[in-house]
Amino acid sequence: MTAFVLVSGPFTGGWVWREVAGRLRAAGAEALPLSLTGMGDGPAGGPETDLETHVADVVRAVDACGAAEVVLVGHDYGIHPVLGAADRRPGRVARVVYLDSGMPGDGDAALALAPEGTVARDGFVAPPSGEGWARWGSLDGIPAEALDRLDRLAVPQPERTLTQPLRLAGAPFDRPTTGVLCTANGSGIAMVEMLVASGPPAFRVLADPRVGFLELATGHWPMLSAPGDLAEALLRAAADEGHRVEAPEHEAWPAHAGAFLLDVPERPRDRRGRVDLHLPEAEGPRPAVLFVHGGPVPPDRRPTPRDSPTLLGYARYVAGLGAVGATLDHRLHDLADYPRAAEDLAEAVDLVRADPRVDGDRIALWFLSAGGLLSADWLAAPPPWLRAVALSYPVLAPPSTWRAVHPRFRPVGAVAAASPPIVLSRAGLEHEVFATAVEEFLVAAGEAGAELDLVEVPLARHGFETLDHTEETRAAVARATRAVLGRLLPTAD
Structure with missing residues (x-):
């Protein structure tokens, strides 16, 4: 028999698993919904x-379980005590299930993944209520009665459960693992595949053959919104079902290792620290386009972004059309690194504008992919010399699972009538969570009266410059480039 020890997220207790536990038992499994100390009907705490x-609570549940196979399920905050217990009872835990949760490791505190502005009073964090729960995850699919129950039964979370670091002797993924991803909350298998291919090294463990993934088309609280589907997913996880993610076969620039979609000749290049200048054949100071890559990018990734086919191709292309093509290696190595990457971008802008070969009053910034979040500062408070902002398949609002991103980086909320002209290239085959944010951005830009040139690429994927070499994508890159340079180059040029 398989026993599922079910550990809920913040402010909740074993009661939240009622429907799921019933379905698991009906399928012949043992279900142990756990109420942690101080959490509602759990042991008294302070x-x-x-x-x-809480780790000790889960360990006791494991020790008391007589089943041959114990599966620990951690939802949201619950993954922290689950991992702690699995680390202390490695021989008893057959599998760990991450239910729409983060990936904490040794030394990580749960507070790092809590919504910005989470504060404690008198040693406790008060639960949200009503629509306030959405700050902790999507409410998609939750019936009104279940949301009322969430409000009624939620209790304050002891602050130290969120601030005390998780301590692990082993590695979290040194055992069979399943990630159950809630797509309406922004996570999904496509996102995992992208992170494994191009994200920080920490995500490479997700390509381990012992790790599988299942999706649920619902929000962050599937035990309330889709209990039957969740019970089925947990049974499938225990049976070792689930999608396996393959690691890239090379350590070169991810998925974008192919050539740029346009055949552009090399231009003279001048390397200045983190910045490269690709120079046109023109006399006098020229306008410049600074290309800002996405990420996160591992610090050991080679080639670095400015030597990737995409940035090299764009920079050479605009240099051939009479502007300086500038590229940048910024230090977005982790989702928490956006403030540091923004500093690198500001320094690069100053360096480019100060170069005597550049007309510092005619600058455009071109953001790609997750670099799009860095556009927020420039859209909200544009300097007069910033003549255009270009965005290609951009991330314009972080998915709800990207809680480590500082709230300052929200272009959806930054666009305004005073924003510089915007050229946005939208990939029709974009990841759903990114596509939703682009649509929200377009609505916000329209309501603000911002000047926006939308370049639609219906059959293109995220990163289409090196993935999709079609007449449609070539025409889209040419059109977007003309739109940007049209704001930089006088007719006489």
Whole structure:
């Protein structure tokens, strides 16, 4: 028999699993919904209750379980005590299920993944209510009665459970693991594949053959919104079903290792620290386009972004058309690195504008992919010399699972009538969560009266410059480039 120990997220207890547990038992499994210390109907707790207290709660449940196979399920915050217990009872835990949760490791505190502005009073974090729960995850699919129950039964979370670091002797993925991803909350298998291919090194463990993934088309609280589907997913996880993600076969620039879609000749290049200048055949100071890559990009990735086919291709292309093509290696190595990447971008802008070969009053910034979040500062408070902002298959609002991104980086909320002219290239085959944010951005730009030139690429994927070599994508790149240079180059040029 398989026993599922079900550990819920913040502010909740074992009651939240009622429907799921019933379905698991009906299928012949043992279901143990766990109420942690201080969490509702769990053992009494107080301000002294910390993460180690909750780890001990899960360990006791594992020790008391007589089933041959124990599967630990951690939802949201619950993955922290689950991992702690699995680390202490490696021989008893057959599988860990990450239910729409983060990927904490040794030394990580749960507070890092809490919504910005989460504060404690008198040793506790108060639960949200009503639509306030959406700050902790999508409410998609939750019936009104279930949301009322969430409000009624939620309890304050002891602060130390969120601030005490998780301590692990082993690696979290040194055992069979399943990720159950809630697509309406922004996660999905396509996102995992992209992170494995091009994200920080920490995500490479997700390509381990012991790790599988299942999707649920619902929000962050599937035990309330889709209990039957969740129970089925947990049974499939215990049976070792699930999609396996393959690691890239090379360490070169991810998925974009092919050539640029346009055949552009090399231009003279001048390397200045993190910035390269690709120079046109023209006299006098020329306008410049600075290309800003996405990520996160591992610090050991070679080639670095400015030597990737995409940025090289764009920079050479605009240099051939009479502008300086500038590229940048910024330090977006992790989702928490956006402030540092923004500093690198500001320094690069100053360097480009100060170069005597550049007309510092005619600059455009071109953001690609997750670099799009860095556009927020420039859209909200544009300097007069910024003549255009270009966005290609951009991330314009972080998915809800990207909680480590500082709230300052929200272009959807930054666009305004005073924003510089915007040239946005939209990939028709974009990842759903990114496509939704682009649509929200277009609505916000329209309501603000911002000047926007939309370049539609219906049959293109994210990163289409090196993935989709078609007449449609070539025409789209040419059109977007003409739109940007049209704001930089006087007719006489």
